[in-house]
Amino acid sequence: xxxxxxxxxxxxxxxxxxxxxxxxxxxxxxxxxxxxxxxxxxxxxxxxxxxxxxxxxxxxxxxxxxxxxxxxxxxxxxxxxxxxxxxxxxxxxxxxxxxxxxxxxxxxxxxxxxxxxxxxxxxxxxxxxxxxxxxxxxxxxxxxxxxxxxxxxxxxxxxxxxxxxxxxxxxxxxxxxxxxxxxxxxxxxxxxxxxxxxxxxxxxxxxxxx
Numbered sequence: 001x002x003x004x005x006x007x008x009x010x011x012x013x014x015x016x017x018x019x020x021x022x023x024x025x026x027x028x029x030x031x032x033x034x035x036x037x038x039x040x041x042x043x044x045x046x047x048x049x050x051x052x053x054x055x056x057x058x059x060x061x062x063x064x065x066x067x068x069x070x071x072x073x074x075x076x077x078x079x080x081x082x083x084x085x086x087x088x089x090x091x092x093x094x095x096x097x098x099x100x101x102x103x104x105x106x107x108x109x110x111x112x113x114x115x116x117x118x119x120x121x122x123x124x125x126x127x128x129x130x131x132x133x134x135x136x137x138x139x140x141x142x143x144x145x146x147x148x149x150x151x152x153x154x155x156x157x158x159x160x161x162x163x164x165x166x167x168x169x170x171x172x173x174x175x176x177x178x179x180x181x182x183x184x185x186x187x188x189x190x191x192x193x194x195x196x197x198x199x200x201x202x203x204x205x206x207x208x209x210x
Contacts, residue, residue: 027095054120067100070141091116
């Protein structure tokens with residue numbers, strides 16, 4: 001047994017609630033996190049994990065979903081379901097409702113960070129060091145490139161609780177009604193200015209009689 005943390009995994013296979021307006025109960029991510037007996041490019045080199053080697057806490061919510069590995073990775077959800085399939089360990093996570101969880105859902109749905117990478121502690125290995133025979137799952141991270149090529153998110157499901165609002169333009173200019181009336185009124189008749197006419201000349205004065 002060692003104190004090392006081994007990180008490797010697969011891809012998200014199912015998402016629900018990628019729409020930020022989705023009900024909290026529908027904001028989930030599911031995926032094949034750890035294929036059995038497959039060679040993974042891990043932080044401890046090329047190793048495989050035997051089926052049944054990984055131990056889980058009784059309270060599954062203690063296993064957190066991170067958006068990228070620690071220390072930079074932010075917690076965005078917790079483990080809610082576990083399926084020990086023939087292909088490997090399939091894990092389901094309940095995501096929170098904050099902006100970090102929104103970003104994680106969107107990135108997984110858009111196939112940007114749709115990989116799953118497990119973090120194992122209390123690791124025990126075979127004599128040649130190539131197989132993990134016992135370990136405890138501590139966290140799982142959403143990553144861009146997982147250790148196992150088949151460990152991925154499988155689908156995205158969203159169930160909105162409210163209708164989306166139609167986006168409005170940032171600003172709308174409303175014309176002044178008076179300007180509109182002036183612009184649409186019939187054009188006024190042109191004003192013709194006539195030159196001033198001279199006043200008529202006074203008749204010549206008549207001479208007085210003798």
